[in-house]
Amino acid sequence: MSNISAQTAPVFTKFPDVHFQDPQTGIAYEDSGLGQNIYFTLTDVSFEEPLLFARDYPTFCLDPFLVCTPFRPLIPQQTETLCRIVLGTLTHAEVSQSTSKEYLQAELDRRNPFKERLVIKEVFITSRYRVRTALAGTYWKKIGNGHVPLAGDAAHVHSPVGGQGINLGICDAIEVRHAIRDHIEAKRTLSNGSEGSDLNRILQGYAEERRNIGVKVLALAKRLTRMVRCNFGWRRVVRNVVMRIVISTDTGISLAWKIFLLVR
Numbered sequence: 001m002s003n004i005s006a007q008t009a010p011v012f013t014k015f016p017d018v019h020f021q022d023p024q025t026g027i028a029y030e031d032s033g034l035g036q037n038i039y040f041t042l043t044d045v046s047f048e049e050p051l052l053f054a055r056d057y058p059t060f061c062l063d064p065f066l067v068c069t070p071f072r073p074l075i076p077q078q079t080e081t082l083c084r085i086v087l088g089t090l091t092h093a094e095v096s097q098s099t100s101k102e103y104l105q106a107e108l109d110r111r112n113p114f115k116e117r118l119v120i121k122e123v124f125i126t127s128r129y130r131v132r133t134a135l136a137g138t139y140w141k142k143i144g145n146g147h148v149p150l151a152g153d154a155a156h157v158h159s160p161v162g163g164q165g166i167n168l169g170i171c172d173a174i175e176v177r178h179a180i181r182d183h184i185e186a187k188r189t190l191s192n193g194s195e196g197s198d199l200n201r202i203l204q205g206y207a208e209e210r211r212n213i214g215v216k217v218l219a220l221a222k223r224l225t226r227m228v229r230c231n232f233g234w235r236r237v238v239r240n241v242v243m244r245i246v247i248s249t250d251t252g253i254s255l256a257w258k259i260f261l262l263v264r
């Protein structure tokens with residue numbers, strides 16, 4: 001075993017003969033076409049006035065690429081509304097690494113369809129990210145006498161909606177650990193010390209099993225992202241009614257476990 005990849009996805013794209021692309025559309029990771037690259041800034045802010053019109057919604061959306069999620073007050077006396085703003089930018093230009101209060105305020109003023117003006121009081125944290133969907137063509141590559149199994153974001157990237165990145169990565173890590181252990185044990189039992197096809201099959205098995213799961217989770221993350229963006233008109237009503245029914249039942253909870261592939 002020569003190497004376990006801790007690299008992020010772009011490094012893997014440099015591996016020969018391994019493609020990193022959206023399994024549904026075939027769009028390559030490096031493709032800079034619109035739709036494949038949406039830049040987001042994520043910012044936690046407080047507002048000058050309480051968000052009265054948003055009180056009943058755990059999340060409200062100003063337009064499909066500007067989502068505000070008010071946090072519940074930590075203490076009953078808390079008067080400030082803390083809010084997470086996720087701002088999408090449909091341009092090829094990257095958003096700045098540190099989003100200024102002025103930039104955010106200008107975007108809120110420009111996009112806010114409600115009568116009530118949202119005035120930012122303080123910006124607490126900002127970060128930025130880019131949403132793309134891509135999966136390594138294989139999770140295992142043999143290079144010379146060495147093996148490179150992939151796990152986590154080195155093997156897959158997808159929208160953070162649904163919060164599946166770490167879940168998927170941890171499950172990869174557990175499985176790759178078993179595969180590496182089995183590989184080493186099998187290698188020890190080979191009398192001549194050379195690597196036979198059985199040895200390759202162990203890591204290949206890991207790669208195929210986890211990649212199949214990756215395909216499902218990526219598709220799920222895309223569906224959930226579409227649901228989040230269905231935030232207007234009848235689509236929003238249907239989505240919210242269905243979600244309320246689903247999450248209020250035991251079946252809904254067990255369904256969630258199954259959806260997120262934690263129970264097989």
Ligand SMILES: Cc1cc2nc3c(=O)[nH]c(=O)nc-3n(C[C@H](O)[C@H](O)[C@H](O)COP(=O)(O)OP(=O)(O)OC[C@H]3O[C@@H](n4cnc5c(N)ncnc54)[C@H](O)[C@@H]3O)c2cc1C
Pocket residue numbers: 006007008042129151152153154160162163164165166167169
């Ligand atoms: C905005 C946003 C929100 C998210 N929200 C969620 C969420 O709610 N739930 C969830 O499950 N997931 C979420 N994710 C996804 C989650 O953050 C990632 O899936 C997860 O961090 C991937 O873990 P990883 O260990 O595979 O990769 P990384 O976290 O990228 O770790 C790789 C590490 O390797 C290091 N490294 C790179 N190259 C080298 C090198 N050559 N030598 C040594 N070290 C190197 C890097 O510095 C880094 O520390 C979110 C992602 C984003 C962008």
